[in-house]
Amino acid sequence: MAIRALVFDVFGTVVDWRGGVAREARRLLGPSVDAAALADDWRRRYVPSMERVRSGELPWTPLDALHRSSLDDVLAAAGRPDVAPEVRDELTLAWHRLDPWPDVVPGLTRLARAHVLAPLSNGNVALIVDMAKRAGLPWDCVLGAEIVQHYKPDPEVYDAAPRLLALPPSSVLMVAAHVEDLTAARARGLRTAYVHRPDEFGGRAVPPETDPDADLSVRSFEELADRLGA
Amino acid sequence: MAIRALVFDVFGTVVDWRGGVAREARRLLGPSVDAAALADDWRRRYVPSMERVRSGELPWTPLDALHRSSLDDVLAAAGRPDVAPEVRDELTLAWHRLDPWPDVVPGLTRLARAHVLAPLSNGNVALIVDMAKRAGLPWDCVLGAEIVQHYKPDPEVYDAAPRLLALPPSSVLMVAAHVEDLTAARARGLRTAYVHRPDEFGGRAVPPETDPDADLSVRSFEELADRLGA
Numbered sequence: 001m002a003i004r005a006l007v008f009d010v011f012g013t014v015v016d017w018r019g020g021v022a023r024e025a026r027r028l029l030g031p032s033v034d035a036a037a038l039a040d041d042w043r044r045r046y047v048p049s050m051e052r053v054r055s056g057e058l059p060w061t062p063l064d065a066l067h068r069s070s071l072d073d074v075l076a077a078a079g080r081p082d083v084a085p086e087v088r089d090e091l092t093l094a095w096h097r098l099d100p101w102p103d104v105v106p107g108l109t110r111l112a113r114a115h116v117l118a119p120l121s122n123g124n125v126a127l128i129v130d131m132a133k134r135a136g137l138p139w140d141c142v143l144g145a146e147i148v149q150h151y152k153p154d155p156e157v158y159d160a161a162p163r164l165l166a167l168p169p170s171s172v173l174m175v176a177a178h179v180e181d182l183t184a185a186r187a188r189g190l191r192t193a194y195v196h197r198p199d200e201f202g203g204r205a206v207p208p209e210t211d212p213d214a215d216l217s218v219r220s221f222e223e224l225a226d227r228l229g230a
Numbered sequence: 231m232a233i234r235a236l237v238f239d240v241f242g243t244v245v246d247w248r249g250g251v252a253r254e255a256r257r258l259l260g261p262s263v264d265a266a267a268l269a270d271d272w273r274r275r276y277v278p279s280m281e282r283v284r285s286g287e288l289p290w291t292p293l294d295a296l297h298r299s300s301l302d303d304v305l306a307a308a309g310r311p312d313v314a315p316e317v318r319d320e321l322t323l324a325w326h327r328l329d330p331w332p333d334v335v336p337g338l339t340r341l342a343r344a345h346v347l348a349p350l351s352n353g354n355v356a357l358i359v360d361m362a363k364r365a366g367l368p369w370d371c372v373l374g375a376e377i378v379q380h381y382k383p384d385p386e387v388y389d390a391a392p393r394l395l396a397l398p399p400s401s402v403l404m405v406a407a408h409v410e411d412l413t414a415a416r417a418r419g420l421r422t423a424y425v426h427r428p429d430e431f432g433g434r435a436v437p438p439e440t441d442p443d444a445d446l447s448v449r450s451f452e453e454l455a456d457r458l459g460a
Contacts (some may be wrong), residue, residue: 064396141355
């Protein structure tokens with residue numbers, strides 16, 4: 001594989017959304033809320049909210065706005081209609097403040113020496129930029145949904161990566177912890193690497209250890225760097 | 231001024247296009263060519279080539295392709311029809327290999343601590359990414375013409391910066407060595423900082439020392455960092 005650029009799914013693959021959202025929920029809502037359950041419920045509403053954009057029911061809407069809107073439903077379901085609007089706005093920024101898995105910064109730092117690295121996430125640009133600045137993620141540029149106003153797995157998102165990097169799709173490696181993201185990337189000609197993230201869902205729903213259809217399956221970004229000779 | 235993000239013109243403002251293009255022309259074409267004159271002629275064809283896209287005469291075309299096409303005219307005018315296509319392709323990459331002015335990396339490094347930094351250039355994403363990796367420019371993301379498929383000074387390019395950074399235009403500072411770029415940014419509500427780059431045209435056409443209409447006029451990115459308290 002002559003890989004020139006790596007593009008990354010972010011939520012679950014690069015960062016621990018469940019732990020980070022729960023931490024911010026505890027900080028802003030206090031100990032009476034089940035913060036991990038709140039994170040799970042918020043995340044459950046993620047795909048359906050994007051589906052409303054993908055189907056055309058909603059015009060293009062950045063993920064921050066989808067998160068803010070679904071948070072109202074999450075808090076209603078959690079019996080917390082009392083939470084003030086400004087606290088809801090602040091809690092929505094939890095998604096900007098997620099911590100990377102421990103192998104991410106060391107792995108990306110090695111990979112950045114000889115490869116172009118970019119997120120290819122459904123997160124909007126401001127979210128991804130805030131997250132990267134806080135966590136020290138060495139992205140070379142920010143690609144993804146908002147740039148093309150389509151959510152994954154729409155083909156437009158995957159196609160934009162080789163187009164904007166001026167590379168053949170076969171020299172771009174999509175890295176994700178989710179098989180369906182890799183399947184969609186592969187359909188557009190990208191190479192694929194699966195990362196096993198057993199803790200994404202708090203250990204309750206453990207994803208498969210490998211993706212037999214991917215070019216590579218690894219357990220960390222450091223192993224990915226090893227495999228690419230970085 | 232409560233500035234949260236700085237967006238930068240690149241050619242002439244961040245990097246010395248004339249010196250870099252001449253260096254690559256000398257390397258690839260040998261000493262018989264007047265490398266500085268070649269750089270000047272290539273750059274002269276830059277605005278007219280983008281004008282063909284802005285007017286709708288050409289569909290969206292990334293700057294690399296415009297550069298490659300105008301290079302054929304440059305070499306014809308220079309009496310060098312003999313240059314092989316693969317050398318022309320390689321010479322077009324000169325624009326990916328330009329050196330920053332000496333104050334740029336120290337200034338950006340200070341500014342990056344408390345501000346989001348992004349290029350807002352007519353250069354395509356791959357060009358800007360290659361340049362940044364080679365020169366160590368600490369961009370947080372890459373904005374600019376190719377993202378919105380419009381060339382500056384079209385308003386779409388300026389409007390996309392606050393939109394994608396999720397900031398009010400008045401908290402985004404456009405930095406450029408060219409008054410007309412700042413005028414167009416100001417018309418879209420951005421703040422503006424003028425940088426005096428006396429050597430951009432090899433000292434022959436010296437630009438004004440300040441832009442009286444800009445919020446700030448400085449002589450280096452380090453002075454810009456001083457003025458913003460970075």
